[in-house]
Amino acid sequence: MTQPTDIEIARAATKHKIQAIGARLDIPEEALLPYGHDKAKVAQGFIDGLTDRPNGKLILVTAITPTPAGEGKTTTTVGLGDGLNRIGKRAAICIREASLGPCFGLKGGAAGGGHAQVIPMEDMNLHFTGDFHAITSAHNLLSAMIDNHIHWGNELQIDQRRVVWRRVMDMNDRALRDMVTSLGGAANGFPRQTGFDITVASEVMAILCLADDLADLQRRLGDIIVAYTREKEPIRARDLKADGAMTVLLRDAMQPNLVQTLENNPAFVHGGPFANIAHGCNSVISTRLALKLADYVVTEAGFGADLGAEKFMDIKCRKAGLEPDAVVLVATVRSLKMNGGVTKDDLSRENPGAVQQGCANLTRHLENLRGFGVPVVVAINRFTDDTDAELDVLRQAVEAEDTEVFMCNHWAEGSSGIEALSHRVASLADHRDTAFTLLYPDDMPLFEKIETVAKRIYRAEGVDADARIRGQLADWEAQGFGNLPVCMAKTQYSFSADPAARGAITGHRIPVREVRLSAGAGFVVVICGDIMTMPGLPRSPAAEGICLNGDNQVTGLF
């Protein structure tokens, strides 16, 4: 018997009407703005009325240093949410929305997998409720207003060589990375070199995911620095009077989306900033909403714990006043083997020795996470070709760290495969007796913040940054941006900046290539090594095989 594919499992599921899912969290029908029968936005007016309610417990799912295929963070987030519901808890999950563009490159699918999925998965991987399109529009309106302002006389004296705001598109299109616009004569404006990023890399995306409410959204949008004058004075979106119209474009997008898991449990899917040049977490507004409505909220953060969890703590929790009550570190035998030196093509071959070696990566992530003052357990996301010998090695390594480890089989079995973890996480979150601790205080100088992340999380010996970068950081401190957190943009495949250096590398240094100020989102992006903000399509893009079948169902997308 062949294992059904994700999409086959998803289509076989019995979907409940979205109003019934909302009712599970006591969301009244009129507070749900439906998008079809299986998706809804939660109305802002309803959200506004919840402020006095107590919060549920917040559980973060993160992972060890991943393989390119990922370790199943989303799958485990979905599984744990279903598991908590299975054992009688009132639980919801909060995950990110998927980006459209990459679905046409390599295989898509950002809605979990196997028997731990969020549905309707086709919609989630296509236009969903239009949030990303709204972000694209708001971003590009600002872009158009910049060039338009220059065209009509440039009253603000924008230095055309110092326009830092690009355009965005939710498409993998390498041709748009670098271009000269406004060719063709005076009617088309002043020629200028610029380019497009993918929408998930837009600062507008990060802002939407960090804003408290519509007023805060507009304030942050207004704060965006789009360009500088010849005297290097910043020009903001507010100076162009773009913030109001951008807010109007984002009004509906600010409302969290409600869908359901395969087991008909509530799932909030809202926002999806890049995990490199942004913070890689779902929206603050949806996490807060879920905490008001559910007793347990399971969420995740992009990439491994060195990047995702660190940013979740030091950016999202810091800014939103959130505290996780428990952390689940997801590991797979495959990723441990890769961290133990095995190449991608050999990952399916049994190799307990490599697992043993790879465990150094896991234990370092454990140590890092404990430093934030939250209880941590390890979830093994079981794959069908894992052997008992490999699993034993992994279990023993975790237990040697005085940490509990749970074998999880939610991918194959749904919530029944993750009951033990669910019980333990609920109990840990209920009884957290440690104090949540951020990695660094707001008032630490920016460069010291970078060093702190590099030394304490990446275990580097130091940070390399030239005088230009240190000078830029000093300038921003002088301008009042010194209290911002740093958003590290680094490869997710290593604790170092070298994607080939697996395991638990030591003795390395972190090279800072560039720093960027996201004044609206409220962080300083620190770019360590190459970072891609507009992906390309592969030689044979997935798009070539995507089509509707005879029943007008999507095929080839997953």
Next chain:
Amino acid sequence: MTQPTDIEIARAATKHKIQAIGARLDIPEEALLPYGHDKAKVAQGFIDGLTDRPNGKLILVTAITPTPAGEGKTTTTVGLGDGLNRIGKRAAICIREASLGPCFGLKGGAAGGGHAQVIPMEDMNLHFTGDFHAITSAHNLLSAMIDNHIHWGNELQIDQRRVVWRRVMDMNDRALRDMVTSLGGAANGFPRQTGFDITVASEVMAILCLADDLADLQRRLGDIIVAYTREKEPIRARDLKADGAMTVLLRDAMQPNLVQTLENNPAFVHGGPFANIAHGCNSVISTRLALKLADYVVTEAGFGADLGAEKFMDIKCRKAGLEPDAVVLVATVRSLKMNGGVTKDDLSRENPGAVQQGCANLTRHLENLRGFGVPVVVAINRFTDDTDAELDVLRQAVEAEDTEVFMCNHWAEGSSGIEALSHRVASLADHRDTAFTLLYPDDMPLFEKIETVAKRIYRAEGVDADARIRGQLADWEAQGFGNLPVCMAKTQYSFSADPAARGAITGHRIPVREVRLSAGAGFVVVICGDIMTMPGLPRSPAAEGICLNGDNQVTGLF
């Protein structure tokens, strides 16, 4: 007492739930895919089940040569729909969706006006149900796949100098009109001069509006010619295997949108191709749906009757097998004065003599419309500063043509102001005894088709086209495209190609500057004079004044 604004009137209206609006046309609740509580898409499965039903009567609303502010075609379409419902008829209207970009330039609003509007107007002028975003995505996926194909080896031998498929964005952004992309080295592809058009100018938009169903949509998308080889052989979207994924992106967008008028009557709002380089009509699928559900369907076509009505007949009706049962020609005193030689600033001053002069424009449109073999009446869309003397001149001029004329005050009074017209139009449509006649047969050579429109509709003495254009048309005929209709792109302000030549000009010639083949949409675009496919923003864009008010309502958009 000051007259309330359109948005004040719209907000004061009592909206019914969209399911109740659907019930008026016996659309079952499960066949409506809601978008919030006041918008829905009609499910494809339901539409598929209607084919055996008889069709209602189709009524086209068109206009004389307009002023830049327009003559109230949409307002009259909405008013007539409400009027037909008022007199007890089962009626629906079919109009186009609004483009987002232009709303941030000059004032927006494409949902009628006064007491003849479609609601929710904010949504209709912003993201609505996401159709235009889906079209943008589908268009740009194809663009990305073209450059990607060339980047990875160019197996199809696309001549990079002959890529005719550009990119689109639903934004007024002059900087994107003309650009060089793929700068920055080998990883970004081959540099190439190209640009963006606004989304409503995309051939994908025209295709969506002409396609019979999803299978026809995919066939037409596959037929799009994106480039040529060095040997001038066409390369199609199908050759790039893009048609399937594009269809997937457009699956939801193909379903017509249902909203309501201020008087809670059903309105289908679907598709919105440019009225110059495309045919300027709402979708065939929504018009056909409305004809199956209602006894009377009122629709409109962009620009004046020389452009909009001609394309409605010769492109939309020809391709879809539709026939209008009656035509309403909208005239205003203001537009007659402008056609009579009055400048824009003097339009509010009484001038019966100018009205008299301008009537030559109206009578020519009347003659043209009668040529299609359908009954025509004139609706005077009354403005508050029209005087009795002016209205009398207008009325007498129409009656001298043996044509009925109706004073309509739906803008100020809603359906009670348009009862007489409603009765007459219903009766005319019920008893049409003339044969609908297209202007030219399919098998007429392309250049003769152009001459036929120019001479019989524009009353030009002839057409000027150089050897290059005639040669291009001959090539297309040799390739099998000779049976396509022509889609004339010409100024809407004159029967000639000169926007300053008002009234009923004679003795002019039509210069053809360029011809383009829309092989997927199925027409040959004939460009006469300058034509803009990417608008710019004005010196003080409307966006600067658009924001949310204290109640999170949109202000400044209208």
